[in-house]
Amino acid sequence: MTEYKMFEGCTIGNRIPFIEAASRKVFDKIGVQTSQAPFACCPDPTGVKSFDNTTWLALGARNLCLAEAEGKDIISLCNGCANTLRGVQHQLKHDSNKKEAINKELAKIGKEYKGSIDVKHFVDVLLSKLNAIKGGITKQMSDLKVACHPGCHYMRPVEWMDSDDPLRPKNLKEIVAASGANVVDYEELGLCCGNAVAGPFPEHGDAILKQKLDSIKKAGANCIVVNCPACFQRLDGEQRNLSKKFESEYNIPVLYVTELLALAMGVNSEEIGLKNHRTRRNTAIENL
Amino acid sequence: MALPVGIDFEFRKLIMDVHIGSDKIKYCYQCNRCTDNCPVASVANPFYENVFDPRLIVLGTLLGYKDVVMMLAGTKSAIIPWGCTVCDTCDTVCPQAIEVTEIIALAKNVTTGAGLAPDNIVAQAKTVFESGKAIPSQPAIERRREQLGLPGVVTPDVNEVQTLLKAVGADKKL
Numbered sequence: 124m125t126e127y128k129m130f131e132g133c134t135i136g137n138r139i140p141f142i143e144a145a146s147r148k149v150f151d152k153i154g155v156q157t158s159q160a161p162f163a164c165c166p167d168p169t170g171v172k173s174f175d176n177t178t179w180l181a182l183g184a185r186n187l188c189l190a191e192a193e194g195k196d197i198i199s200l201c202n203g204c205a206n207t208l209r210g211v212q213h214q215l216k217h218d219s220n221k222k223e224a225i226n227k228e229l230a231k232i233g234k235e236y237k238g239s240i241d242v243k244h245f246v247d248v249l250l251s252k253l254n255a256i257k258g259g260i261t262k263q264m265s266d267l268k269v270a271c272h273p274g275c276h277y278m279r280p281v282e283w284m285d286s287d288d289p290l291r292p293k294n295l296k297e298i299v300a301a302s303g304a305n306v307v308d309y310e311e312l313g314l315c316c317g318n319a320v321a322g323p324f325p326e327h328g329d330a331i332l333k334q335k336l337d338s339i340k341k342a343g344a345n346c347i348v349v350n351c352p353a354c355f356q357r358l359d360g361e362q363r364n365l366s367k368k369f370e371s372e373y374n375i376p377v378l379y380v381t382e383l384l385a386l387a388m389g390v391n392s393e394e395i396g397l398k399n400h401r402t403r404r405n406t407a408i409e410n411l
Numbered sequence: 412m413a414l415p416v417g418i419d420f421e422f423r424k425l426i427m428d429v430h431i432g433s434d435k436i437k438y439c440y441q442c443n444r445c446t447d448n449c450p451v452a453s454v455a456n457p458f459y460e461n462v463f464d465p466r467l468i469v470l471g472t473l474l475g476y477k478d479v480v481m482m483l484a485g486t487k488s489a490i491i492p493w494g495c496t497v498c499d500t501c502d503t504v505c506p507q508a509i510e511v512t513e514i515i516a517l518a519k520n521v522t523t524g525a526g527l528a529p530d531n532i533v534a535q536a537k538t539v540f541e542s543g544k545a546i547p548s549q550p551a552i553e554r555r556r557e558q559l560g561l562p563g564v565v566t567p568d569v570n571e572v573q574t575l576l577k578a579v580g581a582d583k584k585l
Contacts, residue, residue: 131564133544133545133546134545134546136546136564137544137546137547137548137549137552137564138546138552140552140555140556140559140561141555141559143556143559143561144559144560144561147561159562159565160565161565161566161567161568162565162567163539163543163544163567163572164539164543164544164545166539166545167535167545168497169496169497170531170532170535170536170545171535171536171539171545172497172516173493173497173516173519173520173523173528173532174519174520174523174528174532174533174535174536174584175520175523175536175579175581175584176516176517176520177579177580177581178536178576178579178581178584181575181576181578181579181581182539182572182575182576185571185572185575214431217431217432218431218432228575228578228579229575231574231575231578232571232574232575275497275498275499275500276497276499279498279499279500279502279503280499280502280503280510280512281503282502282510289499289503290500290503290504313500314450315450315496315498315500317450317496318496319495319496319497319498320451320494320495320496321496322529322531322532323493323494323529323531323532324451324490324493324494327451327454327455327463327490327494327496328496330454331450331451331454331496334450334454394559394560395559396555396558396559399555
């Protein structure tokens with residue numbers, strides 16, 4: 124069996140670890156093996172890359188070196204980490220000057236980037252194990268009407284993500300459908316959650332998130348499923364604020380796709396810390 | 412406001428080099444598809460007097476107008492270039508396959524060097540420099556991981572991370 128190096132990332136590992144708990148449960152059930160490594164921050168493709176591209180390349184390449192030393196591919200639980208690690212590979216693969224310059228710096232810590240391993244987003248790994256997923260489902264999921272939000276960095280830019288249709292993504296929908304839940308289509312499927320702009324410009328971030336949530340509400344979804352911790356924090360954490368700010372009601376529970384699968388496979392909500400979500404669970408989820 | 416119109420050739424070269432081994436940026440014909448599809452541009456008007464416009468950023472940076480970028484980044488509601496939410500939609504819809512987000516990222520890099528980055532961006536870079544992680548480990552979260560039956564997060568060698576980051580000069584921008 125292939126063993127991946129687990130890249131849980133800063134947000135999941137050190138802020139919302141219940142998502143890692145659900146992911147590890149699902150990986151166990153469908154036969155995805157992982158091991159740990161002393162990875163640093165990926166670093167953030169919207170933060171550190173905007174701060175300094177060379178810093179982003181250097182730290183990203185160091186993380187890749189750790190996996191290369193063991194000859195194992197990385198599995199990322201986060202859109203941002205997957206996007207950074209694949210993006211760093213892309214720049215270093217196609218730009219020999221950059222690769223040479225970064226390797227000169229890496230030599231100072233006794234490392235060399237070769238480009239010998241692959242970085243997988245966990246959604247792509249799940250997609251390759253759809254039969255195992257279907258075989259593990261024990262619950263009746265048909266009360267759930269799910270709006271999928273794969274998030275920008277899972278499928279864009281196609282130059283280095285190369286995973287899904289960049290504007291009409293379908294992979295997450297396929298996984299949700301495999302669980303037996305209903306997938307609800309909505310107009311703003313490809314729209315950003317507004318996370319990066321919300322830092323310096325909260326008004327803009329909120330206005331974008333409102334567009335997204337309005338579109339999900341209009342479609343009649345009773346659950347939102349995501350595969351990115353930044354999007355999760357925006358969609359799960361900001362609904363109450365938006366309700367006050369825009370005098371409208373936003374209370375749609377948000378699940379990580381691995382939480383949805385863990386519940387569908389009969390894992391108890393206590394075991395995966397579902398109580399740590401900000402949005403309240405509704406009966407459709409409570410009844411699982 | 413009056414904008415300075417000096418051409419900075421170094422800056423221009425930086426932007427021209429965004430596309431590895433290609434000069435496709437020269438073939439931007441300003442069709443505005445990037446701005447038409449930009450989620451920030453679509454909500455920018457009601458809140459600030461200056462509009463967020465990826466098309467104009469491509470034009471301005473391509474012409475080498477570094478001073479204009481710096482001046483706009485230096486104003487109080489500096490949505491250029493920091494309004495970009497890095498959703499990569501513009502790259503996807505560009506008929507010339509120009510990597511607009513990469514161009515905006517480089518413009519951001521230039522303003523960072525001049526101390527014009529938003530506080531949250533600098534704070535994150537500082538935390539990464541100090542702890543190797545954007546979010547450092549905390550006792551409360553460690554306990555929660557234990558309750559959930561998770562292994563501890565393996566921490567990186569901070570000295571190694573700092574040696575590397577100093578080697579690329581990141582500490583000087585903090």
